[in-house]
Amino acid sequence: MDRREVLSTIPKAVNLYIIHSEFTRLPYIECDDKTFDDVAFFFDIKENADKKSKELLEKKQKNTVVELNQEGILRAFTHLVIAGVDAIKYNCQGEDYVIQLNEIVKLSDFSDLPPEKRPVENRTLQLTMLYFAQEIRANIDNPNTPEIHDMEEEMMVNILKARFLVPVREVEVEGQTQMQMLMIKLGENGGSMIPVFTDNIEFDKMPNDETVKKTIIDAKSLINFPLTPECDGFLINPMGVSLPLNAGIINNLKNMEITSADKE
Structure with missing residues (x-):
């Protein structure tokens, strides 16, 4: 599956899984070691989310896997933008893709306002x-x-x-x-x-x-x-x-x- 196909699946997703930090009660955030984007972790398969969750626990990062419905997915993207997050690392069918949030949601531009x-x-x-x-x-x-x-x-x-x-x-x-x-x-x-x-x-x-x-x-x-x-x-x-x-x-x-x- 190429990147364009992966991107097109996100608006159609009935549910996705996200890693939440138990320390913040918000999505777990990490700086991607390749792109240097600040990313949150999304998954289309729960087993893959559980695997990532265990890896983070080994680093003392307490977390939970949260299932999001369509409304929850959109709300999560909006909150991530407000929190200054650049992108998501989306694990689709076992492969990781770094996708900028501005490719998924329309970001408001207030630069023309005083x-x-x-x-x-x-x-x-x-x-x-x-x-x-x-x-x-x-x-x-x-x-x-x-x-x-x-x-x-x-x-x-x-x-x-x-x-x-x-x-x-x-x-x-x-x-x-x-x-x-x-x-x-x-x-x-x-x-x-x-x-x-x-x-x-x-x-x-x-x-x-x-x-x-x-x-x-x-x-x-x-x-x-x-x-x-x-x-x-x-x-x-x-x-x-x-x-x-x-x-x-x-x-x-x-x-x-x-x-x-x-x-x-």
């Missing part, structure tokens, strides 16, 4: 968060490897480039309407943090509340926002692959911002 009108998306940040979560949780007994350190540095750089969606609620203070950020409590002894989101898909995971609105804040404004004593920082994507920004990380981000500005 920056302030573009939807908030942080694909590069999302991707580095996925990689970081997979690696640090697979190596929980040895989290200080050079690979994990490099991923963490890259993730911090991407945070500084990001814009975030922040839930706010209107409150009356001395007769004036102000926008107040929300806070979520992290368990009984986990403190409280302000939730922020990388995109609308993550934002919409919040419980529906008509009194809550969204505002857009860039990273510079976020890390310089004055926190109250009862607030421990920010939590990126609390309903997804979450990443806490506590006081120590915020200070590191501020120092990185200053160093970057000095170099310009």
Whole structure:
């Protein structure tokens, strides 16, 4: 079967199988060693998906094989695009094919819109968060490897480039309407943090509340926002692959911002 034939089978597929990471509850992502694309793994035969699953378990990457129907396949492709994934590695009839996502789904192009009108998306940040979560949780007994350190540095750089969606609620203070950020409590002894989101898909995971609105804040404004004593920082994507920004990380981000500005 040539590549064109393989590509034509995907829209017709009744069901496919995908490898999900148990560390992120999202598709397992890997950098392909030949094309260097960031790929998720799809299969047309469950036995082949199970074989790949066992290989990943040997690398301490806990995972599950998930069966997708037609609606689930399309939803998975959409989420992968938002997460910054380039391609899928599709195992069709036992052969692997790397297929770019833009060959399967139509990607929206917002480049003609002014920056302030573009939807908030942080694909590069999302991707580095996925990689970081997979690696640090697979190596929980040895989290200080050079690979994990490099991923963490890259993730911090991407945070500084990001814009975030922040839930706010209107409150009356001395007769004036102000926008107040929300806070979520992290368990009984986990403190409280302000939730922020990388995109609308993550934002919409919040419980529906008509009194809550969204505002857009860039990273510079976020890390310089004055926190109250009862607030421990920010939590990126609390309903997804979450990443806490506590006081120590915020200070590191501020120092990185200053160093970057000095170099310009």
